[in-house]
Amino acid sequence: MLTRDGIAAMRFGYGPHGGRLPQGDIAAGLAGPDRMAAALPGPGTDAVLAERAQLLEIVRRGRENPKAVADERSAQTDRIQEMFFTAARRDLARAVVAEDGFRERLVRFWADHFTVRAPAAADRPLVSAFVDDAIRPHVAGRFADMLAAVAMHPAMLLYLDQRASVGPNSPIGRNRERGLNENFARELLELHTLGVGAAYDQRDVRELAELLTGLTVDADGAFVFQPRWAEPGAETVLGQSYGGKGAAVLDDILRVLGDLAVRPETARHIAGKLAVHFVSDTPDPALVAALAATWADTGGDLLAVSRALAAHPAAWKAPLAKLRQPFDFIAAGLRALDLTAEQVTDLPRPRTQRVFLRPMAAMGQPWQMPRGPDGWPEDATAWMTPQALAARITWGMQVPGLLRRPLPDPRLFLDAALAGVADDALRTAVSRSEDATEGVGLVLASPAFNRR
């Protein structure tokens, strides 16, 4: 029997952990501290950039004679790769052991909303650092602050080419024949704020791109605002004029971001995305309207919006119809197996590949490598291809035995993993399985486990 706590675990978290369900109000923890960030801290953006800068420095030194720095270079490349693996395990471990599953799911939702991808192998650890520094601190804060943090983070500036955009009439633009790059401005309106259906046009994109010039990174990859790159004069975005009085300043950019964050189109766009992500591919319009209204009333206060989601009756309706994305599937599987944080963070590299990275790719969600800045699809059918289902079945049949010996009794595992949503057909099939490997695999491959 599916209870309210069961829905809380499956729909708003990563499933029960060793059979344990969250108790009470799922949004209660959001106002408090971010326990997973404290328990499993990341190195932060600056530390990641320092390693990246170190590699660039070695490459520069070796320009004349690459052989002379070959050992140093491969050691540094390995350090950066280890940072990536460590971050991947940490991100997974947070989902596996979190008691506040709703916060962890919100972190993933917002990280997907502001999708970034590493342009090169040396940038890969930057993606987790971006989520830690630009997303996490704001999931229960103000959307405008998250938007500003994203727009000033090197991961986004690199990914959407903003670092290469120069005002054509700026001092640097005139002297070096460099100019505008519209990429970030377009996605900022289309994906991050208003949504593609909103009433903006090419001129808004262009003027916003001009206004955003100056946002870039320095030689070491750190964020910097370069007034000498900024297009002089005022820019008009959605009928509102920004800048133009004296020198270009970062405040004009923060002002347009603040205005975009509270537009009604932005409220509706993101309210719809939240409802689709958490509740249903075709959500109740009343739920979307309630979230958009809370957004409008509070000026994009994400704590209030998340609470409104958790409090709305439509968010608690059965059945659990959404398909778990591959990351949710693996995290939920490891929770069902009752893994500890250390069992995840101590996985050696080949095991990390075997348990996490290769299966993610096979299930259609290569880790931190979405196809485009619109992030991963929501629609169940996008995930349920034969080859992706084959990868889920294979994971369920093969991975648990690598991590837990002996395997749990499949009949007990069924109840622990599924928070009471198992039907009789599944129960019968599990009881008839030939061994524990197959029984546990059946539970993990079942529609009940793969939906939330």
Add this chain to the structure above:
Amino acid sequence: MMHRRSFLRGALAMGCSAAAMPLITHATFASAPWENRLVVVILRGALDGLDLLRPVGDPGFAALRPRIAADPGADLDGFFALHPGLPGLLPLWKAGELGFAQAVATPYRDKRSHFDGQDLLEAGTAPDAPAALRREGWLNRLLQTVPGAQAETAFAVGREAIPILSGKAPAQNWAPDARLELSAQGRRLLEEVYHDDPIFRDAAAEAFELTELAAAMAESGADDSGMAAPAPTPAPAGGPLAEVDRFAAYAAARLREDTRIVALSLAGWDTHRAQIQTIRQPLQRLERLVLALREGLGPVWGQTMLLAMTEFGRTVRENGSQGTDHGTGGAMLMAGGALRGGRVVGKWPGLDEGALYARRDLMPTSDVRAHAAWAMRGLFGVDRAVLERTVFPGLDMGGDPGLLR
């Protein structure tokens, strides 16, 4: 269904002799509705048509692309030149097996969103078509009109679902490196567990069938990459070209059997910055795909046409970071032994500022769907009325560009 599967496996067990005699193969697998083959490649991210197929004969071109087209590329017909990163395709041009349509677009305009642009390209409708139509792919709507079509008639190759083939007609979907190992009992139990959840049931049935097929191919002495000669130089394992080789080999193996339509996608075309560098690898992958398919298909290449299309073109002027931004008119690449190639079809709109779309993009002079429709008319004999009303509702195909030999 069971009958067909075992039939297929028996035929495969005969080994390579069947593939060596493609005409006999076709006679054996009489269920396919047509003899000709169509491969549709969706180029995600907006291929820069003016970089692929450079109008070097237009007096305005050089000034618009001073840096990214500094190396003019290989002359094709005195007006257009091919990007220098595609030397392997030049022999095909000379043999009449490569062609282009230029200044093409879908009906999508102005917002220049990749995602809406791709949705419309794959739906093949107008932007204001009913939502139910826009959720279907045009290749699927084609299959819906074909009485003899089976699930294996059309195949999507790759890790991701591809919307161009989604819809009511059955079509298959598989990645060449996917595996599924399961005991007979495990499979029976899973079939029970999936019985009442249609999307799991259907995906699993297809996965089981395709795994069996791959196993049968392996038993018969060929791996699932097919029985034809491999591409000239094997690509480094794990690299971006190796993946293309696997896709191409798998697609070729299926096309030599009952499959008549293959859809797949290649990403990486969103070259906002440093385009000389960023477009290199996507072009290599496209070139590799064409060459590996030609190699893998053997004699069947003569009955095949490949269309590579993208959601829209890019700005005619290079931008401030030596890349290009989202535009409108673009180019489509065509290849295959069934193609009457060695030429560029479509009316050239010119590059004068007044001739541009919104003073920034190449003006589209034909609908990319019209070229695809003429290709299907020629390959499969589909009625013009079916193409204009059902496959691409509301399309005017215009005059016949004569795409087939």
